[in-house]
Amino acid sequence: MRKGMRIGVVLSxxxxxxxxxxxxxxxTLLEIERLGCESFCLAPDIPQSRVINHxxxxxxxxxxxxxxxxARIARGEIKNISQxxxxxxxxxxxxxxxxxxxxxxxxxxxGKDLTVTPEVERLINEMRESRKPMGFICIAPxxxxxxxxxxxxxxxxxxxxxxxxxxxxxxxxxxxxGVSEAHTDExxxxxxxxxxxxxxxxxxxxxxxxxxxxxxxxxCG
Amino acid sequence: MRKGMRIGVVLSxxxxxxxxxxxxxxxTLLEIERLGCESFCLAPDIPQSRVINHxxxxxxxxxxxxxxxxARIARGEIKNISQxxxxxxxxxxxxxxxxxxxxxxxxxxxGKDLTVTPEVERLINEMRESRKPMGFICIAPxxxxxxxxxxxxxxxxxxxxxxxxxxxxxxxxxxxxGVSEAHTDExxxxxxxxxxxxxxxxxxxxxxxxxxxxxxxxxCG
Numbered sequence: 001m002r003k004g005m006r007i008g009v010v011l012s013x014x015x016x017x018x019x020x021x022x023x024x025x026x027x028t029l030l031e032i033e034r035l036g037c038e039s040f041c042l043a044p045d046i047p048q049s050r051v052i053n054h055x056x057x058x059x060x061x062x063x064x065x066x067x068x069x070x071a072r073i074a075r076g077e078i079k080n081i082s083q084x085x086x087x088x089x090x091x092x093x094x095x096x097x098x099x100x101x102x103x104x105x106x107x108x109x110x111g112k113d114l115t116v117t118p119e120v121e122r123l124i125n126e127m128r129e130s131r132k133p134m135g136f137i138c139i140a141p142x143x144x145x146x147x148x149x150x151x152x153x154x155x156x157x158x159x160x161x162x163x164x165x166x167x168x169x170x171x172x173x174x175x176x177x178g179v180s181e182a183h184t185d186e187x188x189x190x191x192x193x194x195x196x197x198x199x200x201x202x203x204x205x206x207x208x209x210x211x212x213x214x215x216x217x218x219x220c221g
Numbered sequence: 222m223r224k225g226m227r228i229g230v231v232l233s234x235x236x237x238x239x240x241x242x243x244x245x246x247x248x249t250l251l252e253i254e255r256l257g258c259e260s261f262c263l264a265p266d267i268p269q270s271r272v273i274n275h276x277x278x279x280x281x282x283x284x285x286x287x288x289x290x291x292a293r294i295a296r297g298e299i300k301n302i303s304q305x306x307x308x309x310x311x312x313x314x315x316x317x318x319x320x321x322x323x324x325x326x327x328x329x330x331x332g333k334d335l336t337v338t339p340e341v342e343r344l345i346n347e348m349r350e351s352r353k354p355m356g357f358i359c360i361a362p363x364x365x366x367x368x369x370x371x372x373x374x375x376x377x378x379x380x381x382x383x384x385x386x387x388x389x390x391x392x393x394x395x396x397x398x399g400v401s402e403a404h405t406d407e408x409x410x411x412x413x414x415x416x417x418x419x420x421x422x423x424x425x426x427x428x429x430x431x432x433x434x435x436x437x438x439x440x441c442g
Contacts, residue, residue: 014235014236014243014293015235015293016293016296016297017297019293022235022243022247022293022294022296023247023250023251023296026243026244026247026248026423027247027251029244029423030244030248030423030424030427033422033423033424034424034427053289053292054289054290054292054293054295054296054297055288055289055292055297055299057297060289062283067276068274068275068276068281069275071274071275071276072235072236072237072240072243072275073243074275075237075243075244075275076237076238076275076276076278078276201254202247202250202251202254203251203254203255206251206255
């Protein structure tokens with residue numbers, strides 16, 4: 001485990017139903033710092049695909065910007081993902097939340113025909129080309145499947161059979177793991193954990209996220 | 222330490238500059254669950270005093286509701302504080318963030334002449350009357366000072382001399398503690414920790430918040 005690694009964390013807004021899942025994002029930042037590494041928050045400067053009232057699940061009026069809302073989780077310490085390249089990073093982690101499925105991609109609308117937001121796709125490809133590790137939490141493995149399916153990575157998605165089917169349709173192998181586990185595809189340098197795809201609680205997901213971050217940092221070495 | 226305690230967590234929005242500090246809130250929920258207790262999120266159903274763009278610190282247009290935004294941190298599992306009484310709770314914790322100073326009170330505008338939002342003041346008084354413990358994180362001890370100053374509680378506020386002065390003006394004793402510490406006023410059943418009043422990082426504040434939650438749960442016993 002090497003200290004001092006610089007780990008990018010790609011946020012997708014601020015809230016489980018229309019942005020980055022907040023607990024998953026915060027626990028990722030915590031574990032990175034606990035390992036003596038530095039986190040580097042990134043998000044695309046685009047409108048959210050939707051704004052959801054998290055009290056009742058209804059659609060809210062008004063527009064919100066993914067980068068501005070993500071900055072809430074990052075306490076203002078965040079950059080537009082278009083300004084970041086693999087050269088700036090030793091590893092890259094994607095927390096989950098509906099923002100991964102609706103802001104970083106259109107998975108929520110298109111299912112297996114998803115496309116990934118261009119700057120996100122570019123950075124994933126750059127990390128792959130630079131042989132740098134990536135971690136995908138909760139629903140975020142669909143991003144890895146969409147961009148890197150040709151390399152047949154193995155990925156977790158909890159026990160959601162529909163999403164597991166999409167991942168396999170895209171050429172990947174679905175690996176069923178518990179919430180306190182993380183799965184490492186050593187060949188592709190990809191780590192994943194189900195987190196709130198399984199839950200149920202924050203202490204449950206904290207264990208799997210800790211393992212995921214440890215594995216990403218290990219693979220930076 | 223007793224398992225199964227029910228700990229209220231009063232949120233004040235979602236974001237350090239206009240709501241509840243997200244890291245402090247999430248770490249509070251984590252520690253409560255890690256101790257085998259249950260968290261019970263609460264927030265007032267009122268408009269935010271302001272909406273801040275967390276990317277650049279500017280004032281944003283639009284209105285946001287404290288309860289709806291707090292629901293993002295709570296993943297929808299939250300109640301209007303007006304529906305909660307001391308009978309529903311074994312303990313109560315207030316994370317910090319500008320929302321404690323601007324939505325749960327008007328400290329940000331009024332300083333030592335602050336008033337506390339009525340439903341928040343009511344619940345603090347009920348907890349006091351029921352001899353149930355409370356925890357105040359970061360800037361939130363100003364709420365305890367405003368409501369309970371007549372009992373002269375001892376409270377942390379980091380090393381911010383202006384706020385420490387206000388707390389003393391209100392009849393309390395300021396106790397200087399490090400970010401990894403929590404201070405317990407055994408007589409008044411009040412625990413506090415400086416968190417992001419000192420920072421600097423999430424792993425630093427996580428240690429003090431862990432101690433604060435442990436102390437609140439111990440005092441529930």
